[in-house]
Amino acid sequence: MSVTTVERASADxxxxxxxxxxxxxxTISSWLLxxxxxxxxxxxxxxxxxxxxxxxxxxxxxxxxLATPEGLLQPSVYNRMFTMHGIIxxxxxxxxxxxxxxxxxxxxxxxxxxxxxxxxxxLGSWYVFNLSGLVVLYSLVMGGADTGWTxxxxxxxxxxxxxxxxxxxxxxxNGFSSIMTSxxxxxxxxxxxxxxxxxxRLPLFVWGIYxxxxxxxxxxxxxxMDTFLLAVERFVGTGLFDPAHGGDVLLWQHMFWFYSHPxxxxxxxxxxxxxxxxxPCYARRPIFxxxxxxxxxxxxxILSFFVxxxxxxVAGISIYSAVFFSxxxxxxxxxxxxxxxxxxxxLHKGSISFDAPMLYALGFVLLFTVGGVTGLMLATLPVDVDxxxxxxxxxxxxxxxxxxxxxxxxxxLHYWWPKITGRYYPEGWARFSAILxxxxxxxxxxxxxxxxxxGMARRSYTYPADWQSWNLLSSAGASILAVAYALPLxxxxxxxxWGRKAGPNPWRATGLEWAIxxxxxxxxxxxxxxxxLEPYSYDPEHGSFVTQEGRSHAR
Amino acid sequence: xxxxxxxxxxxxxxxxxxxxxxxxAELALSSLITLTVAFMLLTFSIRYRRGSTASRANLVQKTxxxxxxxxxATLGLFLILFVYGASMYIWLYNPPPADEEIYVVGKRWMWxxxxxxxxxxxxxxxxxxxxxxxLVLASEDVIHSFFVPAFxxxxxxxxxxxxxxxxxxxxxxxxxxACTQFCGLQHATMxxxxxxxxxPDYARWLGDQxxxxxxxxxxxxxxRAHGCSGCHSENSTVHAxxxxxxxxxxxxxxxxxxRFADEAYLRDCIVNPRSFTVAGYPPVMPDYAGQLGxxxxxxxxxxxKSIGSKRETGR
Ligand SMILES: [Cu+2]
Ligand SMILES: [Cu+2]
Numbered sequence: 002m003s004v005t006t007v008e009r010a011s012a013d014x015x016x017x018x019x020x021x022x023x024x025x026x027x028t029i030s031s032w033l034l035x036x037x038x039x040x041x042x043x044x045x046x047x048x049x050x051x052x053x054x055x056x057x058x059x060x061x062x063x064x065x066x067l068a069t070p071e072g073l074l075q076p077s078v079y080n081r082m083f084t085m086h087g088i089i090x091x092x093x094x095x096x097x098x099x100x101x102x103x104x105x106x107x108x109x110x111x112x113x114x115x116x117x118x119x120x121x122x123x124l125g126s127w128y129v130f131n132l133s134g135l136v137v138l139y140s141l142v143m144g145g146a147d148t149g150w151t152x153x154x155x156x157x158x159x160x161x162x163x164x165x166x167x168x169x170x171x172x173x174x175n176g177f178s179s180i181m182t183s184x185x186x187x188x189x190x191x192x193x194x195x196x197x198x199x200x201x202r203l204p205l206f207v208w209g210i211y212x213x214x215x216x217x218x219x220x221x222x223x224x225x226m227d228t229f230l231l232a233v234e235r236f237v238g239t240g241l242f243d244p245a246h247g248g249d250v251l252l253w254q255h256m257f258w259f260y261s262h263p264x265x266x267x268x269x270x271x272x273x274x275x276x277x278x279x280x281p282c283y284a285r286r287p288i289f290x291x292x293x294x295x296x297x298x299x300x301x302x303i304l305s306f307f308v309x310x311x312x313x314x315v316a317g318i319s320i321y322s323a324v325f326f327s328x329x330x331x332x333x334x335x336x337x338x339x340x341x342x343x344x345x346x347x348l349h350k351g352s353i354s355f356d357a358p359m360l361y362a363l364g365f366v367l368l369f370t371v372g373g374v375t376g377l378m379l380a381t382l383p384v385d386v387d388x389x390x391x392x393x394x395x396x397x398x399x400x401x402x403x404x405x406x407x408x409x410x411x412x413x414l415h416y417w418w419p420k421i422t423g424r425y426y427p428e429g430w431a432r433f434s435a436i437l438x439x440x441x442x443x444x445x446x447x448x449x450x451x452x453x454x455x456g457m458a459r460r461s462y463t464y465p466a467d468w469q470s471w472n473l474l475s476s477a478g479a480s481i482l483a484v485a486y487a488l489p490l491x492x493x494x495x496x497x498x499w500g501r502k503a504g505p506n507p508w509r510a511t512g513l514e515w516a517i518x519x520x521x522x523x524x525x526x527x528x529x530x531x532x533x534l535e536p537y538s539y540d541p542e543h544g545s546f547v548t549q550e551g552r553s554h555a556r
Numbered sequence: 557x558x559x560x561x562x563x564x565x566x567x568x569x570x571x572x573x574x575x576x577x578x579x580x581a582e583l584a585l586s587s588l589i590t591l592t593v594a595f596m597l598l599t600f601s602i603r604y605r606r607g608s609t610a611s612r613a614n615l616v617q618k619t620x621x622x623x624x625x626x627x628x629a630t631l632g633l634f635l636i637l638f639v640y641g642a643s644m645y646i647w648l649y650n651p652p653p654a655d656e657e658i659y660v661v662g663k664r665w666m667w668x669x670x671x672x673x674x675x676x677x678x679x680x681x682x683x684x685x686x687x688x689x690x691l692v693l694a695s696e697d698v699i700h701s702f703f704v705p706a707f708x709x710x711x712x713x714x715x716x717x718x719x720x721x722x723x724x725x726x727x728x729x730x731x732x733x734a735c736t737q738f739c740g741l742q743h744a745t746m747x748x749x750x751x752x753x754x755x756p757d758y759a760r761w762l763g764d765q766x767x768x769x770x771x772x773x774x775x776x777x778x779x780r781a782h783g784c785s786g787c788h789s790e791n792s793t794v795h796a797x798x799x800x801x802x803x804x805x806x807x808x809x810x811x812x813x814x815r816f817a818d819e820a821y822l823r824d825c826i827v828n829p830r831s832f833t834v835a836g837y838p839p840v841m842p843d844y845a846g847q848l849g850x851x852x853x854x855x856x857x858x859x860x861k862s863i864g865s866k867r868e869t870g871r
Binding site: 147286289292351384387462468470 | 561574575586589593604607616617618623626627630631644649699708709717719734735737743828846
């Protein structure tokens with residue numbers, strides 16, 4: 002299959018005035034059966050946007066409930082809401098978010114390829130994803146699972162009475178979609194780079210997707226086995242996780258976190274890639290320490306496999322393994338610190354403008370820093386013993402996964418919007434929602450650090466009355482955040498019809514994706530581009546830049 | 557404690573003071589790092605905004621000196637935090653000799669505490685001040701997590717295992733006790749209170765509970781009722797080890813391995829005897845899994861711990 006694709010990439014040049022990928026064909030089946038990576042990216046975009054709002058609805062209900070200690074929801078409903086919020090946000094939004102949409106759309110464009118290596122697998126991945134989505138919706142509509150997204154045994158195997166089996170199966174099926182997509186990226190990045198696009202000339206977004214694909218490809222099969230064993234145990238009682246039958250309840254946690262810790266990095270690595278594209282473009286200068294950034298990405302990808310037991314410091318693992326995993330967790334923080342430092346220095350002597358993508362990106366750096374330093378606190382064993390299982394942890398990972406990743410997602414959405422649709426987004430509105438996101442986010446999640454240290458347990462539908470002020474503040478912040486996340490849907494939708502038309506390179510950026518028309522023609526490149534330069538050849542002193550193909554543009 | 561806007565939890569145990577200190581140190585460091593990043597972002601953003609006249613000559617794209625220096629500094633700092641934390645963790649999770657041992661059983665959705673004197677309480681735990689209290693934690697169903705924020709201690713309570721944790725309260729008062737591992741419907745209300753009392757008050761409280769039998773005595777009765785004494789006694793016809801003083805020793809196994817006889821080991825002997833055999837004995841010990849409830853097991857274990865202490869180690 003790969004052979005035919007490679008051939009197609011080099012042979013039969015498309016005609017000069019090829020229609021854009023959006024208008025090339027207009028039937029429904031031309032969308033549902035498309036093998037064009039750009040259209041598949043949009044299909045994924047539709048699916049995950051849907052799930053983002055489903056997961057968001059669950060979060061809204063949770064924050065509504067927590068506004069008062071008495072609450073609104075039945076305890077059983079609340080328990081199902083946070084479980085489904087976690088499952089949907091992790092597997093149906095965050096993990097696929099950037100790779101399946103912007104990765105799908107831009108990896109081929111950025112490396113100068115006609116498509117991904119396996120276009121049919123790519124389409125298949127979307128169908129598998131939707132199948133798993135149907136299963137998770139089934140679980141939700143029937144009443145939801147009530148175990149938390151972590152499915153801890155023996156609660157999930159012998160006690161919970163919600164739709165745990167369906168939820169676990171949804172995760173099981175979802176894994177195949179992850180594997181199909183990541184395999185496709187790895188092969189594509191290895192095999193289909195345009196002449197001259199050496200590894201050290203790859204844009205950092207491509208490196209981000211590459212590193213995440215390697216992690217997905219190696220970690221996901223463990224989750225697949227794990228959820229399978231869980232389902233079997235729940236159905237026939239194999240006893241693998243049941244101490245009464247000689248099983249071990251902690252075995253589940255080890256297997257689960259062996260996947261799910263790397264999964265945290267699956268959610269953040271592509272975001273790091275996005276930010277590394279945007280900061281140089283709006284600061285008009287090369288990224289600081291390109292090689293360091295690449296090394297950091299790959300170091301995170303590898304080290305992320307050796308930290309899983311930091312989720313189990315209070316679970317009864319041996320003291321010595323706890324010490325080892327704490328040390329590894331500090332190690333994995335080093336490359337993350339390097340990245341923050343390099344992004345910051347990448348502003349030095351720049352010529353910075355503050356368009357919406359840049360505002361989102363700057364917000365990302367700050368929120369990621371807060372998430373990172375609190376991660377260090379959690380890596381410190383006695384502090385983790387104290388705050389494990391409290392709102393401190395909730396706040397910490399939302400800073401990383403929502404504050405950072407979702408901001409990067411919106412940054413990418415705005416940055417590449419003109420390329421994807423051929424239209425500008427309305428700048429004023431976009432800046433407004435970028436700032437609103439930042440404000441709403443901090444109001445929502447900062448109080449949760451305080452609540453956590455006070456001792457408020459996560460996954461609680463109620464809490465002692467004297468903690469209400471912080472909870473109320475958090476709920477109020479969440480309502481701001483909800484507006485900030487819903488706004489882009491409106492004005493981006495508006496811009497599809499009334500937005501100003503954008504040229505091929507509206508941001509004067511250097512990547513190959515900007516060398517072709519907006520929206521891109523169906524077969525991407527008229528002729529395969531030749532790359533002569535590393536990315537980000539911006540010159541802030543003269544306001545000029547040179548594209549990766551070596552074409553220089555004056556001010 | 558019940559202020560309108562609480563910022564900081566009580567600090568009411570020696571463990572809590574240590575953890576609190578490291579938390580404050582890290583909080584200060586974290587704020588410093590975050591503020592530095594924020595400050596740099598802000599100054600660069602202002603100084604190098606588009607259209608400003610600041611010079612952009614001699615742009616630095618990379619400097620290995622700087623990057624290696626920065627990386628080493630970060631690594632060094634992290635290693636200090638690691639060592640600080642790890643040594644404290646070892647201290648926190650290695651119970652020192654206890655003045656008093658209390659058994660706690662987590663059950664959906666309540667905490668049951670059993671004092672050595674046989675006093676029982678539910679969703680409450682009365683302890684004396686300035687004494688090292690060791691808790692033995694057991695679960696009857698799913699994983700729970702025993703958490704007292706004011707003491708900064710927490711440990712999961714895992715079915716099929718016995719975990720231990722300790723604290724030494726240094727303030728009298730009433731403090732929250734919570735479960736931090738989601739355990740089903742009423743997880744949020746699986747809470748209680750820890751009451752720290754002065755020595756005399758505590759003694760009075762113990763006396764007021766009106767119990768006749770100590771925890772170990774109750775275990776001794778179970779030991780007879782379930783036939784353990786038929787094998788594990790001087791005049792038994794079965795070749796079974798005497799249990800006097802086995803607690804706290806190293807036991808040699810048939811397969812050559814050595815196990816330390818703590819509570820978790822004793823529990824294993826009773827509910828999981830098929831999985832190992834003590835060296836020199838026939839594997840005839842019956843499996844009691846399912847016959848003894850979690851708190852009965854704790855009673856039997858307390859009894860075994862209470863008998864004899866003069867036994868040569870490493871038999
Ligand atoms: Cu982790
Ligand atoms: Cu609980």
